[in-house]
Amino acid sequence: MGFFVAQFLTGLASASSLFLVAAGLSIIFGVTRVVNFAHGSLYMIGAFIAYSVASRFGFWIAVPVAAVGAGALGWVMERTVLRHLYKAPELFQLVATFGLVLIIQDAALWLWGPTDLLGPRAPGLSGAIHILDEPIPTYDLFLIAVGLAVLGGVWWMFARTRFGVLVRAATEDREMLQALGVRPDRLFQVTFFIGAALAGLGGALEVPRQTVTLSMDLTIIAEAFVVVVIGGMGSVLGAFLAAVLIAELNAFGILIFPEITLVIAFVVMAVVLIVRPYGLLGKAPQGAHAAVEIQAPAKLGKYGRIGGGLLLVGLLILPLVGSEFAVVLMTDVLIFALMAAGLHFMMGTGGLISFGHAAFFGLGAYGAALLSSKLGFSMWLALAGAPVIAAIGAALIGLFAVRLSGVYLAMLTLAGAQILWSLGVQWQDLTGGDDGILGIWPADSVTGTTAFYYLCFGLSVIAIAAMMAAAGGRFGLLLRATRDNAPRARALGINVGKRRWAAIVIAGMAAGLAGGLYVFSKGSVFPSTLAIPRSVDALVMVLLGGLHAPAGPIIGAGVFTLLEDSLSRLDYWRALLGAFIVAIAISAPGGIGGALSNWVSRAQRQRS
Amino acid sequence: MTVMLEARALRKSFGGLVAVDDVSFTLSRAERVALIGPNGAGKSTCFNLLSGEAAPDTGQIILDGTDISRLAPHVRQRAGLGRTFQIAAVFRSMTVSENVTTALIAAGRSPDNRRALLTEVGLAGLGARLVTDLAYGDIKRVEMAMALAARPKVLLLDEPTAGMAGPERTRIMETAAALADKNGTALLFTEHDMDAVFGFADRILVMDQGRLIADGTPDEIRENTEVKRVYLGDPDA
Amino acid sequence: MLEVNNLTAGYGAARAISELAFRVPTAGAVALLGRNGAGKSTTIKSVMGLCDIYDGRITLDGVTLSGQSPDAIARAGVGYVPEDRRVFADLSVMENLETGKKAGADGAVIWTAPKVFDLFPEIARRRDASAGTLSGGERQMLAIARALMGNPRILLLDEPSEGLAPVVVQRLGETLSALAVEGLTLLLAEQNKALARRLANNVVILETGHVVFTGTFDDLDRMPELLERYLSV
Structure with missing residues (x-):
């Protein structure tokens, strides 16, 4: 009995920080309709500030300073980047905040x-209290109290x-509200400050419990997404309930399925989304922006075709x-290019x-590696299995995804990839954990650099051409119809729904x-193939090349x-x-491909 | 006359508010029927029930013998229901021709029919234009062509003349009426422009506070005291 | 005085009103009549900065409103009672009033919560109830009260009688006409002619986005065929 109480309290203590971060994210979204991917970064900065201030002025001074510091950073983010994007399609809002994560x-x-930093214990709270004969860290009890106090404080506010x-x-x-005379910009600024300060507070309070690292930001943001999706965007109470739910699932799940705790969270999220698509206490969003710019795909044109032909010839003779x-x-x-094309x-x-998107890429990678190493498949069979396994994953994620759109979809896909990533790290028996799977080499016939290059060339060109044809043909027309006006x-x-699902499956197969x-090509696979930076790379390639340019993914990659x-x-x-991403999102949403086709059509107009 | 669409005792409430209350009517082949009423009378909700954007609490909608009351919009379309939207809904990234092609493919017809379809709605020669470059009246015509691509048995037009100026209003109604006559399509339209209503409807349905208060020919409706009262708001009217 | 000159406005590509012109004198009241879809609501929204203005100019006491943001227009002294009320359903009655609270454009604070509650005792009794639980009539009273809390020079009312029982319309008419008598400038869009006539002397009739009549109700009485043509079916 005592053990379960202790486990329960540990869960509640972990829920506190998660709640603080998720509540801030949720409040900011409620007012500005922006999902701030950099919210985890504010949490991380809060922890770093707290670490530094604590070493000179003590922990209890450090906590409020960290909260204010993170709040100020949030305010600066709003003023410098986000305010330019309130009217932009959701994709660019999301991507810009992702750029901020990197910066x-x-x-x-x-x-x-780069080294992990070990912060001080909280003075006066370093001991433990015995409850039902189990030692409970005093600091955990303090965290639970803070979580409840913040919930109360936010409620009061x-x-x-x-x-x-x-x-x-x-x-x-x-x-x-605006028609009643309230200035939206001021409201946005204060909201950003408060939401960011809550994240900073959450980070600062974690300093005595865990080391301060540079990867805190992405770990917490993925969890915070799961929490706000379950709780409902914009609902603070929902964030609290969901944070407790997830933290307790982790606390108890680790006893039962130590290797797949995050999968439980994902299953809960999936169930909640089926029953209540906008979360436990959330409401359907009003007046959502378009997810991406509604725009015709640029035509390849004469110069495009010439360029494409030259590129193909160049690639063919490159090994020579x-x-x-x-x-x-x-x-x-x-x-x-193939990954980005998907x-x-x-x-x-x-x-x-x-x-x-890394979820699909990583599923293919791990799928091929496992087929080859565990089942002894030949390279060719393993290579054939990779898109199938990724397609199955995409089909499952797609089942939930087609019910959602815009930012919800972005969060769901990120959370899905993050969960696969943690499986890659945690499920050591299967995946080898951080050590990965080694010794996956190509078949003898394509073992040389040049031979393998031609294999990649052949498969990528065929697959990309097939997708270009699909996008330009009937399938693409009907898919665009669902995007333009559902x-x-x-x-x-x-x-x-079926059309969107098919598109996700195709994207999954390509990746x-x-x-x-x-x-x-590398001979090995590590969890990094599933990690967020890989998803970001894919996004940047697509945006860099141009979302609406047919050759965008090739140029971008x-x-x-x-x-x-x-x-x-x-x-x-x-x-x-990161700065580059922010700049694209704010001032060059068409990417290189968009700029090229603008330039060509302008030149043609001048001539005619 | 063959009944194409029948609404039986439709009811829909939101929270405590009954938006559509026991509404029944029929639509015959090639018939043109207007649905009118003051703001908040329940026309939009009624329209959404028919098109499948919302499901009725009770009551049935029968389309040419099939009960479609609980079917999703895209399934209703396949059963023979077409619609246009109050603010013309077209695919903004596409050319006029692509818009119509999409509708034809979705309807399982050959894209080769697009020229004929565009000519029918008076857009011959505009196929290559981006739909966003058109005047609003022409955008509405594109939408009408799309709605007609599947040769629906019943076509719902949500304020077909809204957003258009003067003579263009009459022209688009003429187009719709001519096409309905030619294909035997039954038309149900909501409309604020009384010239359009009285000029083109064979029959008029009047709603007020969720109820159908009148169903008759234009002449009957003109003389109906209940209708006068709700429109003028005068107790003595 | 509110002046609307040569106003053409709509939503995106869809044009809803064309070349409108009319005035609302200070302390006067003007009713926009016309069937639904005639452009009344768009006219009100144009004044409030809530739709796209393609051409023309709107001024209030010489200050240009057209082109400004809705919040700036509100602070310039325009109070707005929208169609469908748009009260904040999750907020209490008191909190709804709080959202509208501000000093007038001249810095004066005439309206406070106790004063609007005097005007509408019905909602005073339910001050802590969430607005989502109010009846249609109570919501309309709250929407008016909320607009008054901003101490406006002019009150825009978009279809205040819509969906309300006659006895409630009667009740609203009494309060609004008392406000008009006290010198609050009113611009209302209304389908209910009886209510419109009770509140306003001057009338502008719209039909398919154009002004087809401007004058007093007395003028209108002498032209019953106008009523028949533009308001009846």
């Missing part, structure tokens, strides 16, 4: 260094202050004229935002095949991989990439 991560690296009343009104009907290094690099480009297909043509599509007899090729190759030697290249 803040490198800023933290620069300021605090919403119920008793003018600001709280306005926030609730804005969550319900922002336009009406290029160095081995160039061939290896271009193998990567081809694989990533995302481009579902996001560009289908308007379905995914922040978890009610109109339904009224024409188009089964919107899965790319993942399979990737394993055989090429430029990105070459840039990464040359820039990743710099210490802070992720920050550079």
Whole structure:
């Protein structure tokens, strides 16, 4: 009995920080309709600030300073980046905040260094109290009290202050509130400050419990997404209930299924989404923005076709004229182009935002690796199995995904990928954990660099061409119809859900095949193939190349991989990439492909 | 006359508010019927029940012998129901021709019919234009062409003349009426422009506070004191 | 005085009103009549900055409203009672009033919660109830009270009688006409001619987005065929 109580209290203590972060995320979303991916970064910054301040002024000074510091950073984010994006399609809002994640991560690296930091214990609370003969850390009890106090405080703010009343009104009907004379910009700024401060507080309070690391941001944001999706976006009480639910599931689940605790969270999320698509206490969003810009795909055109032909010829003769290094690099480009093409297909043509494309890539990679190493499949069979396994994963995720759109879909896909990633790390018997699976080499016939390059070339070109044909043909037309105007599509007899599901499965297959090729090109697979940075890479490739340019993923994968190759030697290249992403989101939503086709059509107009 | 669409005792409430209350009517082949009433009378809800955006609490909708009351919108379409929206709903990333092609493919017809369809709604020669480059009246015509692509048995038009100016209003109603006559499609339209209502409807349904208060020919409706009262708001009217 | 000049407005590509012009004198009241879809609501929304204005100009006491954001327009002294009330359903009656609270454009605070409750004792009794539980008539009273809390110079009322029982319309008419008598400027869109006539002397009739008549109710009485043509069926 005592053990279960202790376990329960541990769960509640873990729920506290998660609740603080999720509540901030939820409040910000309620008012601004922006899902802030950088919210986890504010949590991380809160922890770092608390660590530094605590070492000089003591922990109890550090906590409020960290909260205010994170709040101020949130305010700066709102003023410098987000306010330019309130009217932008959801994709660009999400992507820009993702850029901020990268910038803040490198800023933290620069300021605090790469080593994990062990913070001080909370003075006065370092002991344990015995409850039913079980020692409960005093600090855990303190955290539970803080969680409840913040819930009470937030409730008080919403119920008793003018600001709280306005926030609730804005969550319900922002336009009406504005018509009553309330300035939305001020409301947004204060909301961002408070939401960010809550995240910072959550981070600061975790300092005595865990080491402060540079990966805290993405770990917490994935969990926070699960929490707000379950609790309902915009509902603080929902965030609290969901945080407790998830934390308790973890606390007890670890006793029963120590290897797959996060899968339980995912199952709970899936069940909640089936019963209540907008979460336990959430409501259907009003006046949501378009997920992506409704725009015709750019035509390849004469110059595009000439360029494409030259590119194909260049790729064909590359092994004859290029160095081995160039061939290896271009193998990567081809694989990533295929991965990006899948995302481009579902996001560009289908308007379905995914922040978890790595899930499919990693499923293909791990699938091929396991088929090869555990079942002894030949490379060819394993390679054939990769897209099938990824497609099955995509079909499952797609079942939930088609019920959602925009930011909800983005969060769901990210959470799904994150859960697969944690399986990759946790399920050591199958995946080898962080050590990965090694020794996956290609069949003898394609074992050389050049031979394998041609294999990738052949498969990528065929698969990308097939998707381009599908996007340009009937399938693409009907899919675009669901993206442009779902009610109109339904009224024409188009089964919107089925169409979207098919698009996700196709995207999954492409990424899965790319993942399979990737394993055989590297000879090994690690959890990083499933991790968030891989999903971000895919997103950046698509946006860089141009969401509505047919050759977008190819251009994007090429430029990105070459840039990464040359820039990743710099210490802070992720920050550079982040700044770049923010810049694309704010000022060049068409990407390189969009710019090229604008430039060509302008040149043609001038001539005629 | 063959009954194409029948609404039987439809009822729909939101919270405590009864938006549609015991509404029954029929629509015959090639018949043109207007649904009118003051704001908040329940026309939109009634329309949504028919098109499948909402499901009735009780009551049935029978389309040419099939009970469609609980079917999803895309399944109703396949049963023979077409519709246009109050704010013309088209695929904004597409050309006029692509819009109509999409509708034809979705209806299982050959895209080769697009020219004929565009000519029918008076858009011959505009196929290559981006739909967003058209005047609003033409966008409405594109939508009508799309709704007609499946040769529906019943076509619901939600305020077909809204957002258009002067003579264009009459022209689009003429187009709709001509097509309905030609294909035997029954038309049900909500409309605020009384010239359009009285000029084109064979029969008029009047709703007020969720109920159907009148169902008759234009002449009968004109003389109906109940209808006058709800429209003018005068107790003595 | 509210002046609307050459106003053309709508939503996106759909144009709803064309080249409208009319005035509402200070302390006066103007009723926009016309069947639904005639453009009354769009006219009100244009004044409030809630739809797209393609052409024309709207001024209040010489201050240009057109082109400003809704919150700036509200702070310039325009009170708004929207169609469908749009009260904040999850907020209590008191909290709804709080959302509308602000000083007038001249800094004056005439309306406070106790004063609006004097005007509408029905909602005073339910001050702690959430607005979602109010009846249609109570919601309309709350929407008016909420607008008054902003101490407006002019009150825009979009279909205040819509969906209400005659006895409630009667009750609202009494209060609104008392406000008009006290000198609050009113612009109302209304399908109910009886209520419109009770509140306003001047009338603007809209038909398919155009002004087809401007004058007093007395003028209108002399032209029954106008009523028949533009308001009846």
